[in-house]
Amino acid sequence: MDQQTIYYVFLPDTSAVMALYEVLRGVGIACTIAPTPREADHCCGVCIIYENHTDKGKIHELAEAHNISIDAFWSQSDRNDPQRYKFC
Amino acid sequence: MSQNHIMWEKLGMDVETHDLLCEALPQAFGDVYLSQENRPENMAYYNMVVGDIHGIRPAELIKHQEAGGKIIGTFCIHVPDEVVFAADAIPTGLCSGSQFWVPGGEKYLPTATCPLIKASLGARFDRTCPFFRICDLFVGETTCDGKKKAWEILNEDAEMYIMDIPQMKRPEDFKKWEDEIHGYIKRIEELTGNTITAEKLRDAIVLVNNKRKALKRLNALREHEAIPISGRDALLIHQIAFYDDPARFVEMTNKLCDELDQRVADGVSVFPEGTKRILLTGTPLSIPNWKVHQIIETNGGAVVCEEMCTGIRYCEALVDETGTDLDTMVENLAERYLGHINCACFTPNDARIDDIIELAKRYKVDGVIDLNLKFCNIYDTEGYFVEKAMREAGIPCIGIETDYTDEDAEQLKTRIGAFIEMLG
Incomplete structure (x- = not known):
């Protein structure tokens, strides 16, 4: 994974997120589910993070093959800081 | 407008203020969780649950209500969830771990009150937590003086039921807690209209x-x-x-x-x-x-x-699962919920x-x-x-x-x- 960038897939709702996540895991694409970053300004509260940006095309194909609608692919630099100590 | 926003507005929430909490969650979650290395893959499920913490589960609870079911909010692990499930209702623990809700609680409670209690009242009175809007009944208990008084204030805005927990663990205290559980069963039966049978409780x-x-x-x-x-x-x-x-x-x-x-x-x-x-x-x-x-x-x-x-x-x-009649099961619940929580x-x-x-x-x-x-x-x-x-x-x-x-x-x-x- 490129340590400087995090790659996201945005979907319309949590059911779609869960469905695509299961598909991706099934074919061994490294990914997880995460809260949608506020900067993305996307309506669904959760999204998928995938580790390798070269998987983007494959993710698109798999979503189409399973009739899962993707809203957008997105990326931003890794802003997570374990030493920030700002909580919510 | 997202489905969540529509749901929150229907619940009478202060959506604009609540959005501030939603905005803070992703970064805090990223710092604490997504920054970790080699997390188990199956944490993805929990990421999702917390990522949409005020969306997924509240929607499920509302669906249950729409089908005629009741939702019971609780604040303490001494309160037995089994009673609620046995009446085909759903218990939910109430969120109270964020500083976001504390100032709202301080409008009603002394500053020298623990943040957990202040956040709980703040979440309700400020209308910034869907769980606190959904519940049909709030179940408090007498585990500390702060909570006892807070429930009286909360009761001005929400329907409450209080369980009086003994402060010692003598034989008579277990009997007292059994009586409290029987009283709770009665209250939940009244609320839901469902009878709690031995089979359901088991x-x-x-x-x-x-x-x-x-x-x-x-x-x-x-x-x-x-x-x-x-x-x-x-x-x-x-x-x-x-x-x-x-x-x-x-x-x-x-x-x-x-x-x-x-x-x-x-x-x-x-x-x-x-x-x-x-x-x-x-x-x-x-x-x-x-x-x-x-x-x-x-x-x-x-x-x-x-x-x-x-x-x-x-x-x-x-909880001992071998009880076959309601009284024995309540005795087993009392043994577990009073005897084994220190x-x-x-x-x-x-x-x-x-x-x-x-x-x-x-x-x-x-x-x-x-x-x-x-x-x-x-x-x-x-x-x-x-x-x-x-x-x-x-x-x-x-x-x-x-x-x-x-x-x-x-x-x-x-x-x-x-x-x-x-x-x-």
Whole structure:
């Protein structure tokens, strides 16, 4: 994974997120589910993070093959800081 | 407008203010969780649950209400969920772990009230938590003076039922708690219109025990030398257990434990060798209170066990499943919910000290951190016995007092960092 960038897939709702996540895991694409970053300004509260940006095309194909609608692919630099100590 | 926003508006929430909380969650979650290396893959489920914490589960609860069911909000692990499930209602633990809600609570409560209580009232009165809008009934209990008075204030805005928990554990206290559970059954039957039969209660006992068994399995995996999951992740799972659908939670937690079993077999640890094993004891850490775990685990420590309501106390003891009639089952519930939860509200409370020492040995800990939420007088005072017993047992121990703010994070980092360094 490129340590400087995090790659996201945005979907319309949590059911779609869960469905695509299961598909991706099934074919061994490294990914997880995460809260949608506020900067993305996307309506669904959760999204998928995938580790390798070269998987983007494959993710698109798999979503189409399973009739899962993707809203957008997105990326931003890794802003997570374990030493920030700002909580919510 | 998102589906969540439509739902929140229908619930009468202050959506604009609530959006501020939603905006803070992703970064805090990213800092605490997504920054971790080698997290178990099956944490994705819990990421999703917390990522849409005010969307997924509230929508499920509303669906249950639309089908005629009731939702019961609770604040304490002494209140038996089994009674609620047995009436085809759904219990939900109420969120109270964020500083976001504290100022709202301070409009009604003295500042010198613990943040957990202040946040609970703030969440309700400020209309910034869907769970606090959905519940048909709030069930309080008398585990501390702060809560007792807070329930009277909350009762001005919401329907409440109070369970009077005994402060000792004598035979007559168990009888008293049985009577309280019978009273609770009656109240829940009135609310739902459903009769709690022996068969229904037995099914509910098995359902909740299964949740406890899954959590016990998870905690047992943390006993290993190579620690397969961080304390932060384990804490998150315990926090989610309070409001997630129990059957789904059991399935997902056992799936995670299968993955962790493999990690144990492969000797995989999420911490570098030499990381100090810490047992955390004290007041509960409600979602999204991840502060102390984060500070410990970014300063050379690994939390391997929580002797807390959001930890071992919640899941360690099971309810006896062999009862066949309602009275025996209530007796078994009383035995478990009074006898096996060693809250600082009891006097004497030697069993908690015994628990800490036993857990320190079982989890092979290097040190104990006695954590106290500010203004929680009973845990603060009991800290005297905790620290004395640890000294006598030769277990390094430090007492920490904190609240939900970020303001003391650097001070805690210094103190906790020095303590861990001292562990050699």
